[in-house]
Amino acid sequence: MIEAQRLKRVYKVAVRDKGIKAAFKSLFQAKYTSVEAVKGIGFSIARGEIVALLGPNGAGKTTTLKMLAGLVHPSEGELAVNGFKPFKRDRSFLKSISLLMGNRKRLNWNLPVVDSFELYKELYDIPEQEYQSFLDELIELMDVAEIIQRPVRNLSLGQRMKCEIILSLLHKPQVLFLDEPTIGLDNIAQKNIRNFIKEYNKRYNATVIITSHNMDDIESLCKRVLIINRGELVYDGDMKRLTDLVSNEKRIVITCKDNPINMEQYGTVQSMEDGRIELLIERDRAVEIIPAIMTNPWVQDIDITNIPLTEIIERVYTYGLSYEPK
Amino acid sequence: MRRYLKMYRAYAKQYYLGQLQYKFATYSWLVGKILEPLIYLILWREIAVQNHGQVNGMTTNDVIAYYIILMVVNQFTFTDLIWKFSAYVNSGEFSSNLLLPAHPIHKDIAENIGYKLFSLPVILAAAIITSFYFHVAYDFTFSQILLFIPVLMAAFLFRFLFEWTISLSSFWFINMKGISSLYYILILFFSGRVVPLSMFPEQLQTLVEYLPFRYMVSYPIEILVSPGSTIPMGGVVNMAVWIIIIVFILNLFYKTSVKRFMGEGI
Numbered sequence: 001m002i003e004a005q006r007l008k009r010v011y012k013v014a015v016r017d018k019g020i021k022a023a024f025k026s027l028f029q030a031k032y033t034s035v036e037a038v039k040g041i042g043f044s045i046a047r048g049e050i051v052a053l054l055g056p057n058g059a060g061k062t063t064t065l066k067m068l069a070g071l072v073h074p075s076e077g078e079l080a081v082n083g084f085k086p087f088k089r090d091r092s093f094l095k096s097i098s099l100l101m102g103n104r105k106r107l108n109w110n111l112p113v114v115d116s117f118e119l120y121k122e123l124y125d126i127p128e129q130e131y132q133s134f135l136d137e138l139i140e141l142m143d144v145a146e147i148i149q150r151p152v153r154n155l156s157l158g159q160r161m162k163c164e165i166i167l168s169l170l171h172k173p174q175v176l177f178l179d180e181p182t183i184g185l186d187n188i189a190q191k192n193i194r195n196f197i198k199e200y201n202k203r204y205n206a207t208v209i210i211t212s213h214n215m216d217d218i219e220s221l222c223k224r225v226l227i228i229n230r231g232e233l234v235y236d237g238d239m240k241r242l243t244d245l246v247s248n249e250k251r252i253v254i255t256c257k258d259n260p261i262n263m264e265q266y267g268t269v270q271s272m273e274d275g276r277i278e279l280l281i282e283r284d285r286a287v288e289i290i291p292a293i294m295t296n297p298w299v300q301d302i303d304i305t306n307i308p309l310t311e312i313i314e315r316v317y318t319y320g321l322s323y324e325p326k
Numbered sequence: 327m328r329r330y331l332k333m334y335r336a337y338a339k340q341y342y343l344g345q346l347q348y349k350f351a352t353y354s355w356l357v358g359k360i361l362e363p364l365i366y367l368i369l370w371r372e373i374a375v376q377n378h379g380q381v382n383g384m385t386t387n388d389v390i391a392y393y394i395i396l397m398v399v400n401q402f403t404f405t406d407l408i409w410k411f412s413a414y415v416n417s418g419e420f421s422s423n424l425l426l427p428a429h430p431i432h433k434d435i436a437e438n439i440g441y442k443l444f445s446l447p448v449i450l451a452a453a454i455i456t457s458f459y460f461h462v463a464y465d466f467t468f469s470q471i472l473l474f475i476p477v478l479m480a481a482f483l484f485r486f487l488f489e490w491t492i493s494l495s496s497f498w499f500i501n502m503k504g505i506s507s508l509y510y511i512l513i514l515f516f517s518g519r520v521v522p523l524s525m526f527p528e529q530l531q532t533l534v535e536y537l538p539f540r541y542m543v544s545y546p547i548e549i550l551v552s553p554g555s556t557i558p559m560g561g562v563v564n565m566a567v568w569i570i571i572i573v574f575i576l577n578l579f580y581k582t583s584v585k586r587f588m589g590e591g592i
């Protein structure tokens with residue numbers, strides 16, 4: 001479905017020193033530097049997979065997404081999506097994909113939502129009957145029947161996002177690129193959208209590539225993650241394997257009445273103040289350590305959690321896959 | 327073909343409906359577009375009257391007819407692409423257009439048609455009222471009208487393609503103000519909007535014959551109103567050559583520009 005080999009994108013960026021003198025000099029002698037946004041990455045994604053494309057700001061994930069969607073021409077490497085070279089922007093290719101950008105609007109701001117749906121029906125040449133039945137289905141799934149006749153400018157962010165998603169799916173794309181699909185939404189709207197993406201993926205066996213800084217999106221939707229850092233692919237694999245690789249620990253938060261002593265015997269103390277101790281223990285030894293802690297008379301409450309995905313990803317960004325707990 | 331017609335109709339309809347939301351802004355803008363030729367009409371009519379009813383081979387009636395037809399032709403071929411296109415590219419809106427299953431030029435052409443459907447009835451009404459007010463006599467022959475219609479269509483297409491090509495510079499320059507100001511000054515003077523080209527000095531007339539701007543506004547008017555009532559047929563060849571050149575440049579420039587595009591705004 002998606003095959004990328006040695007994918008590279010280099011940008012030419014103008015640079016100059018500070019000050020008026022340098023600004024004038026640059027008028028006659030412009031200096032440029034090459035920035036390698038993506039440095040020869042490769043991966044393969046099968047039909048029906050939901051894959052997260054993660055990375056810190058400036059890591060190259062959006063450039064990768066733009067190359068996959070055909071917006072940006074790769075400087076080097078091979079890329080095929082659905083059997084097409086994306087950058088050629090073949091009509092059949094464009095009809096088989098959709099790119100939803102959480103911070104971009106495609107609905108016509110001035111007109112009722114349904115007018116934008118009608119426009120896309122014509123652009124994608126969707127037969128009337130097929131359009132109407134699928135639209136009804138999407139309206140029901142997204143629960144937007146009451147708002148589609150209102151002008152877009154009068155909708156809330158969450159309502160607009162739901163309608164943007166419907167617009168992206170009207171032509172039943174086989175590949176869906178989602179860039180921050182839940183940005184700015186409240187928890188209920190986020191959950192609805194995640195459920196909807198899952199349902200669409202299941203029903204149409206669609207491939208979904210998602211970039212998001214919201215780890216709830218990633219945890220809820222993706223089994224596989226691609227992590228890009230400084231233009232390089234640092235991890236490609238199962239989410240569980242990633243967790244095992246960089247977080248062989250459990251986090252324990254203990255509330256206690258006295259000042260306990262010798263907590264280091266159980267694990268790594270991360271913080272200790274006002275009767276609240278945060279402790280990292282080896283996951284494999286949890287069954288032995290937790291009962292031992294609980295036998296202490298000063299323990300009032302104990303809370304045991306896995307390392308949150310946000311922190312796991314932060315560790316990969318900062319230390320790579322060779323993270324050692326301190 | 328059917329697909330394109332449906333697509334054009336859908337885009338034009340959307341744009342038309344959008345314009346209805348901003349009626350006051352659009353009609354205020356149109357007042358300016360009516361006033362510009364009207365002011366030149368009054369000035370040149372006065373000059374013709376003081377010059378015993380003739381100015382550079384044009385009668386007072388010709389001068390009035392010229393500016394009234396100019397009002398319609400200029401609106402018919404008008405585009406406001408350059409600044410809009412630049413904003414699209416810099417804000418990232420162009421990325422969305424690139425992802426649609428049609429060349430982005432179709433959207434712009436269709437929206438321009440939508441705008442014309444909204445604005446032309448107003449301009450035509452203004453032209454009819456002005457004609458009655460100044461008692462102008464139109465004495466076109468059937469063959470003049472027969473030639474005028476396709477030339478007007480070609481002028482619209484040419485001006486659109488030319489401005490779309492200039493707009494592609496937005497991929498190369500972030501600020502397009504300089505380029506657009508230069509272009510608007512050139513088209514203002516060399517397309518016959520201020521002064522009919524037949525009133526230019528001889529050497530300048532030869533030059534404008536080879537420049538593209540004449541074929542965007544002046545040439546269709548010249549077919550209906552030309553000194554001595556001789557139809558300047560030679561312009562058809564020049565116009566056709568310009569259209570071929572601009573289609574070639576546009577294609578080449580579009581491919582290199584889009585290859586350079588970094589998908590700003592997302």
